[in-house]
Amino acid sequence: MSDTTPDRTHTDTAAQDVETQGGDRAQYGMCAALAGLGIILLVNSAQLAPVASTNDSLGPKVIPTVLGILLLITSVFYAVDIHRGGVGAADEGEDVDLSAKADWKTVGLLVVIFAASAAFMEPLGWVIAGTLLFSGSAYALGNRHVIRGLLVGLAISLATFYAFAIGLGVNLPAGILQGIL
Incomplete structure (x- = not known):
């Protein structure tokens, strides 16, 4: 080796x-x-x-x-x-194989997930679109625990929804959950 x-x-x-x-x-x-x-x-x-x-x-x-x-x-x-010839130092902590080809399947899946969450933002609301965004991104990057990914995505979406609403005074779209949240 x-x-x-x-x-x-x-x-x-x-x-x-x-x-x-x-x-x-x-x-x-x-x-x-x-x-x-x-x-x-x-x-x-x-x-x-x-x-x-x-x-x-x-x-x-x-x-x-x-x-x-x-x-x-x-x-x-x-x-x-x-x-003057300055060259940045190579990252010593990364274990990236520079000879490996790009993983276009993962990149394409992430683009589709991002576009879908942007398209569903208004009709479904931030909480549902954000849950799909976070859990879908985790799945695309290798997480195969779908239920856990959905629960973590839901937790992150709810936390950011209320952080924006209460902490910043910015209302994110509630979509179909209007009146529930």
Whole structure:
């Protein structure tokens, strides 16, 4: 049971390979995405109408503006680090087999479960749709205890329903359980 794949996580060859190729283009894409998100935040915060209030001296523009500026600064520092040959360290605690193929059946099942719960949210309500979402996701990810999955999904859905309703004052759709919950 020996692995013949060479371990490149503790050598400088991975960094040298990326450096000779002109940097990792995928990482530059992440820099562009961060910069784009920062620009979107800055543009949208500039379009906010000024609010004159004695209770709020800062107004609604401050936080998105600060976050937009911080995202732009982060993307610049990240791009400089990539250009200098910075390579992220490999995750040492993960036991992911990089040579294994993607499990598209599980991904497809999760997409179907998510879409179904979104479609059933209004007619059935959050508690039933959430129960299907949580228990269906657990099933798709390998849980074969259907009854236990449904009970845990129901508990999570009820807990989040009441946490939103009582704790935050946000009413999630009750659907067919209107008047019962």
